[in-house]
Amino acid sequence: MRRVIGSWLDGPKGALNHAREQADEVRPKWRGEKLGLPEDGPGSAAPLGRRALAFLIDIVLAALVTAAFTVPNYPGDWSLLTWFVITVVPVSFFGVTPGMAMLRIWVARMDSTGMVGPLRAILRCGLTLLIIPAVVWNFDGRSWHDRLSGTIVLSR
Numbered sequence: 001m002r003r004v005i006g007s008w009l010d011g012p013k014g015a016l017n018h019a020r021e022q023a024d025e026v027r028p029k030w031r032g033e034k035l036g037l038p039e040d041g042p043g044s045a046a047p048l049g050r051r052a053l054a055f056l057i058d059i060v061l062a063a064l065v066t067a068a069f070t071v072p073n074y075p076g077d078w079s080l081l082t083w084f085v086i087t088v089v090p091v092s093f094f095g096v097t098p099g100m101a102m103l104r105i106w107v108a109r110m111d112s113t114g115m116v117g118p119l120r121a122i123l124r125c126g127l128t129l130l131i132i133p134a135v136v137w138n139f140d141g142r143s144w145h146d147r148l149s150g151t152i153v154l155s156r
Contacts, residue, residue, distance in 0.1 A: 031141030035110075035152070045141030046105040046153040055128075057099030062086055084125055091121040104156040111150055120149045 028034050032045035062083035066075035075082075087097050095106040095116055107116050107124070116124075127133040127145035134145050142152055 028139050031139065032152075033140075035140055037154070040155075042154075042156055044155050046155050048137075048141075050103045050105055050155075051153055054097065054099035054103045054105060057102060058086060058097045059083060061098055080129075087125045087128075088118065088121045091116050091124065092118040100153075105153055106156060107151050108154050109150060110152055116151060120151060123149045124151060 030039040030044075031037075033039070035045075038044045059079075063075055063079045065086075066079040066082045070076070070078060090097055090101075091107050093115055095108060100106055107121075109116055109120070124145050127148060132144070133148065134143050137143050138147070140152075146152055
């Protein structure tokens with residue numbers, strides 16, 4: 001009993017370490033190690049900062065493109081439709097969005113070397129709109145929307 005209370009008093013990190021000890025779980029040394037990915041360089045799991053910046057670039061691009069068609073009014077929700085198009089179409093066929101291409105990261109399928117395809121790209125985009133699946137990560141650098149769509153974001 002004391003050990004359980006002690007881990008609770010140590011805070012969330014202490015409780016998590018205690019849970020790992022019980023599960024005999026070892027944290028990988030780098031993101032993607034369990035998947036057989038290199039630690040860094042081409043083919044490694046893309047860092048969170050580059051992924052977030054690519055997403056920001058895509059959002060700004062979608063807003064600017066939409067604003068060009070809605071001037072003098074604000075783009076409103078139409079920018080979501082533009083973002084959906086500039087995300088789904090290029091990811092389906094080329095594995096990148098404009099922001100990803102600028103930052104040299106790309107989306108790859110976990111099960112083959114083929115293109116991501118429209119169904120996986122639509123699923124990734126839809127889950128990104130829900131926000132939570134895109135911001136909850138595992139130790140391999142994959143978020144829920146990557147795991148559910150069977151994809152991973154890699155560095156070039």
